[in-house]
Amino acid sequence: MPEVVFSVDQARSMRDQAAPGHNRWHPDIPPAVTVRPGAEFRVECREWTDGQIGNNDSANDVRDVNLSVCHMLSGPIAVEGAEPGDLLVIDILDIGPVPQAAGGLPGEGWGYTGIFAKQNGGGFLTDQYPDAYKAIWDFHGQQATSRHIPGVRFTGITHPGLFGTAPSPDLLARWNTREQALIDTAPQRVPPLALPPLGEGVLAGPLGGQDLERVGREGARTVPPRENGGNHDIKNFSRGARVFYPVYVPGALFSGGDLHFSQGDGEITFCGAIEMGGFIDFHVDLIKGGMAKYGITTNPVFLPGNVEPRYSEFMSFIGISVDHDTDTNYYNDATLAYRNACLNAIEYLKTFGYSGAQAYLLLGAAPVEGRVSGVVDIPNACCTLYLPTEIFDFDIRPTAEGPRKADRGSCATSG
Numbered sequence: 535m536p537e538v539v540f541s542v543d544q545a546r547s548m549r550d551q552a553a554p555g556h557n558r559w560h561p562d563i564p565p566a567v568t569v570r571p572g573a574e575f576r577v578e579c580r581e582w583t584d585g586q587i588g589n590n591d592s593a594n595d596v597r598d599v600n601l602s603v604c605h606m607l608s609g610p611i612a613v614e615g616a617e618p619g620d621l622l623v624i625d626i627l628d629i630g631p632v633p634q635a636a637g638g639l640p641g642e643g644w645g646y647t648g649i650f651a652k653q654n655g656g657g658f659l660t661d662q663y664p665d666a667y668k669a670i671w672d673f674h675g676q677q678a679t680s681r682h683i684p685g686v687r688f689t690g691i692t693h694p695g696l697f698g699t700a701p702s703p704d705l706l707a708r709w710n711t712r713e714q715a716l717i718d719t720a721p722q723r724v725p726p727l728a729l730p731p732l733g734e735g736v737l738a739g740p741l742g743g744q745d746l747e748r749v750g751r752e753g754a755r756t757v758p759p760r761e762n763g764g765n766h767d768i769k770n771f772s773r774g775a776r777v778f779y780p781v782y783v784p785g786a787l788f789s790g791g792d793l794h795f796s797q798g799d800g801e802i803t804f805c806g807a808i809e810m811g812g813f814i815d816f817h818v819d820l821i822k823g824g825m826a827k828y829g830i831t832t833n834p835v836f837l838p839g840n841v842e843p844r845y846s847e848f849m850s851f852i853g854i855s856v857d858h859d860t861d862t863n864y865y866n867d868a869t870l871a872y873r874n875a876c877l878n879a880i881e882y883l884k885t886f887g888y889s890g891a892q893a894y895l896l897l898g899a900a901p902v903e904g905r906v907s908g909v910v911d912i913p914n915a916c917c918t919l920y921l922p923t924e925i926f927d928f929d930i931r932p933t934a935e936g937p938r939k940a941d942r943g944s945c946a947t948s949g
Contacts, residue, residue: 537574553740582606645673648668650803652725683892692773695766772839798902
């Protein structure tokens with residue numbers, strides 16, 4: 535097993551670890567450890583909310599989750615010799631839940647998918663599903679089942695939702711300026727258009743006092759992806775993937791977490807993956823001056839992992855850029871088109887006895903494939919969602935006899 539360079543006691547908050555992690559992006563958060571190019575090492579991670587979600591049949595914990603503390607990241611990890619303009623080469627060697635553990639924390643034999651309430655984060659379909667819901671998934675090796683969504687069993691594409699390098703002071707300032715400008719276009723919107731720096735709940739490794747307060751004032755929230763990587767939620771960052779991260783500060787200061795047992799393309803419920811704590815093994819290297827050499831200036835690039843389930847049969851759902859409630863056309867709006875593809879899949883699954891919330895949770899957690907199928911046939915963009923039929927223990931294909939409707943139980947609800 536590779537050396538553990540960032541260890542986590544899952545029974546303790548990230549704040550109470552021997553080496554605390556952090557939950558903001560800021561260049562002045564000091565590294566917890568330094569590694570050399572060519573090193574292989576293990577990083578242990580807390581679940582992204584720091585253990586706020588329980589293995590139970592209520593979604594009140596999802597409804598009430600404190601997002602000011604999210605995401606809890608492991609690191610930063612400095613890489614010897616890394617300089618601004620380099621590319622940090624990260625190989626994902628292995629990843630998984632908390633090893634040899636069964637307990638009350640996500641990653642200890644189970645994980646969860648949540649639909650976040652519109653008043654507290656929302657999701658891709660928040661106007662249609664404004665309340666909080668939850669599904670618990672039990673792990674069986676590489677497969678997952680849920681008492682809240684019976685009738686399905688699938689192999690997960692386990693991956694980290696969030697890893698990235700620290701921003702430079704200039705880049706951090708640019709993030710804050712442009713995101714505040716977006717917020718200012720609709721400052722009362724629910725959910726908000728973006729999340730500005732927030733002092734409440736801030737964690738910055740060992741920093742305290744005035745230094746911690748400054749990170750709270752300046753540090754970028756970890757919810758979106760940005761130039762440094764961050765919260766990409768790309769399911770193909772799996773075993774065998776190689777990611778090339780831009781370096782903006784000396785040492786690169788690499789951090790991350792938010793491990794996922796499985797996820798569909800889009801992570802559409804906001805907490806749409808199967809969330810867990812666990813471990814991830816890396817190999818690290820550098821390409822000196824790689825940003826200029828390869829023209830990588832605004833985002834990482836990656837080679838997908840070669841370990842994933844091989845589903846061969848799909849039901850595919852199509853969406854176009856039309857608001858069907860108002861019969862309004864939007865010009866080549868791929869986001870609206872994918873939203874409609876998701877809604878069409880949900881309506882289809884409801885005919886088999888699933889509630890809309892169950893279907894929504896399933897599309898976030900299962901390894902569905904989302905594709906931009908056409909963005910040139912004006913005025914309608916076309917997106918498609920591919921749902922593996924083999925994950926169901928009954929046939930979901932259309933037949934002359936009609937859908938096989940049954941009692942499919944219920945997901946966890948809030949109230």
